[in-house]
Each structure stands twice: as structure tokens, then as C-alpha cells.
Amino acid sequence: MAITTLGQFIIEKQADFPYAKGELSRLLRDIGIAAKLVNRVVNKAGLADILGQQGDINIQGEVQQKLDVYADTQFINALKMGGECCYVASEEHEEGVDLSANTVSKKAKYIVCIDPLDGSSNIDSNVSVGTIFSIYRRFHADRPIQEEEILQVGRKQVAAGYIIYGSSTMLVYTTGCGVNGFTLDPSIGEFCLSHPDMKIASRGALYSINEGYYSKFPQAVKKYIKYCQEIDPATSRPYTSRYIGSMVADIHRNLIKGGVFIYPQTSNHPAGKLRLMYECNPMAFIVEQAGGKASTGTTTILDIQPQTLHQRVPIVIGSKEMVEQVESFYL
């Protein structure tokens, strides 16, 4: 059977890109390469101590690092070497990483926001984790990077994607012309097109929220949880509750099966937990491109003007009609 690798697909689809074609292709390719390096280590996470104790296999000390630091290093190195990215905003860095001083990236046109290893607290129990990335275009490549180039509204993303290190490893991305998913074939070391033109059902029967915080949720969310639990065969209720605690894995599952993921504001975290720039915006772009919706409950995620790099926002994301149902409770 003929396969299409991520590299082939990116080149075939270059015509869809709104801007300089080869550069964005190379940037996506660099992210794909770093993803494979991270995948290799994530897959061996449980072995790290055993290998370390035996002392005969030295993975350059890298597995001894916390995996989220390792992943951050791999992605930043790949972006630095690739030369198409001038600035990286990462969950792992208080300040962004300015790459524009490197000769190779001086005129680079893209800014990348990344959560290198989302859900990393799940690693110890062998639960799926992910990487989330978002790509913006710089306004002028001939002057130092300006704050307004970094803090762009989500609607301005030129590409976004995630990698899920799960029972298989997948890379899912969009450049604003639909969503495509690639599964890593370990035997050839390539991401291969496995989920072309992904679409999310307009409604599903899954709801994903950390119900342990029920007493801290706003009334609207409490009401929605009760709505999910009511019996109504016409709307497939009661819905099934599914919550992994890894945003990438929860949203990926709901994208495939239909459902809604909610991380709302809580009484002790009034802005919610998840970060706008490298968690909510990229996931919102992907889900919208797949026909779904993403909102804070009252505002469309992709229309929020970011104020700071690590800003948090509440999020309701997934099947369009389910998100709208939650919004109706917020009204």
C-alpha cells in the first residue's frame, strides 16, 4: 500500500500556505524531527533508572533529566538549527527564547509557542503525554522582535499542531486548510498519513472535566455536569465521563469520538489552569479547523488578545453543539 510521509505531505500541501512556502515547510519538518527524538525517550521513560543503574548505556545523560526539560531542549535545538524560527515561547521558560541573535535565524520569519511535554506529571504512570505547538508569522524580519509580534491573537496562527505519545505516537497539525493526522511507524521512523482531513462530530456522548473540583466550579459548569448526567435517550444522555488529565490525549480522543473537554475557572484559580499561548490557542485552531469550537464559556478562544506569555484562560472545547450547550449555561 502506498504511504504518504509527513515530509511528502508537507511539500505536496505547500500551495495551501498563505506565505513563504519552503520556510514553513522546513519549520514543520524540524518540529517533526524533534518529535521523533522526544518520542524515543518518552517510550523508554520507565527504563531510565534501570539503564542508569547498569551504567552501560549512556544516553548522554539526557534521560536523567526531567523529561519535560529534555523535550524542551530537543524542540528548541531543532528550531535553532533549522533557522526558520526567530523566537520560542515555551512553558519551560519564564521569558521567551530569542533565537534572532543566531546568524542562521536572523531573518527567520516565524515565532513558535510550545508546551514541550504537556501532562508530564502522568509520565510516571505510563499515561499518554503530548507536545503542543503554535506558529505565528513575524511582521518585519528586519528589526528586533516586538512584543506585539509575540502576543498575537490566536486567529493569526499560521499553523498549529500536537504530538500525542500514546499507544501509538501521532502528529496532528493544521495550516488553516483542515486537519491531518500522521502516525509514527517505528519500523521506518516516519510519520505516515493515517487520519486525512479529520473532522469532529457536531455532538458526541463524552464529557471530560476534572469533577474532583466540582465544588470549586462556577454555577454554569455545575449545571452542565448535571445536564450530562441526566437521562435523555434522544440526546444520548447520560454522557460518558472520560478524563485522562493530559489535555492532548483528552482532546485527541474527543476529536476522534466526539465530545467536550472543559477546564473552567475555579474558586482558587479564577483564570483557569491552561495557558492561552501554547495550550488553548493551538488546540482551538485545530478543533475549529476540524469543525468544532473552543470558547472560555463566554468568549471565543481564538479572539482573545493575549496580555502575557503565560496567561491562563478557562476553556470549553470540542464538538460544536456541545460547546454551545455549555455556553448557554454561562449566559
Ligand code: AHM
Ligand atoms: P502541565 O502543562 O503542567 O502538564 O499541566 C497541564 C495539564 C493538562 O494536560 C491537563 O488537562 C491538566 O493539566 C490537568 O490538570 P488537573 O490535574 O488539575 O485536572
Ligand code: MG
Ligand atoms: Mg501543559
